[in-house]
Amino acid sequence: MELINTGRSAGGDGLGTLADLQGMADRYAFAGIRGKVADLARAREYRTRLDSIVMACEAGAEAAAIEQINALLSEAGASPQIAAHDGRGPHLHVSRPTAPLADRIAAHFAMGLAWLVVAGEAGRIRSCESPSCRAVFVDFSRNRSRRYCDSRTCGNRLHVAAYRARKHA
Ligand SMILES: [Zn+2]
Ligand SMILES: [Zn+2]
Structure with a gap:
């Protein structure tokens, strides 16, 4: 949800600069992967798509959500593999190690939504x-x-x- 919410913030675009994108990447499991300028525009495009998937989920339009999740996973080049490294136990890597940062982030969040859908x-x-x-x-x-x-x-x-409104009245 973090990526989607950068586009819903009242205080302007939370994904205004490459540094914003990099900051988000570093908070997730993408630390050490450097974003390029092209990743920023792509991440914003992916964000719009993720936002529309979330809207479909909230509206109960499951078929539409599934169609969009599958399209996004495919476009972002998702290729799930189980990895274990740096003392961490087996966990899922959604993208190939060579995938661009925007694709990795999009695939990661799309996979999160996919898990929610398949879990009902x-x-x-x-x-x-x-408000x-x-x-x-x-x-x-x-x-x-x-x-x-x-x-x-x-x-x-x-x-x-x-409380204030009540007091006022
Ligand atoms: Zn890992
Ligand atoms: Zn709120």
Whole structure:
């Protein structure tokens, strides 16, 4: 969701520069892989596609989501392999080691959405209910009752607003 949410931020594009993209890459398992200028534009294109997949999931349009996920995995050159290195146990590498950074990131997030769909959990994807926030998140709560992307900021801000409105009235 992190890549998608850079395009939904109220404070401008969170993927404005190559440094933004590199920062995201380094927070995931892509540390050490350098992005090129071309990766930035490609990452933004992939972001639009991922956003549309998430919208399809949230709307319950599973067939459309599956079609788009498969197309994206294929275009990003996803080629899953089990790897074990640097003392880490077996884990999945979604892309080839030579794939460009934008393709790797897109394949990684598309695979995450694929797992949700095949697990029958695509319905856990939703948009934050705060009127001032457009972020999407995956609700892992047991009773699927989560409403905000972040209860400390969005949930709380709203509580404060509701409290003030009540007091005012
Ligand atoms: Zn690895
Ligand atoms: Zn939010």
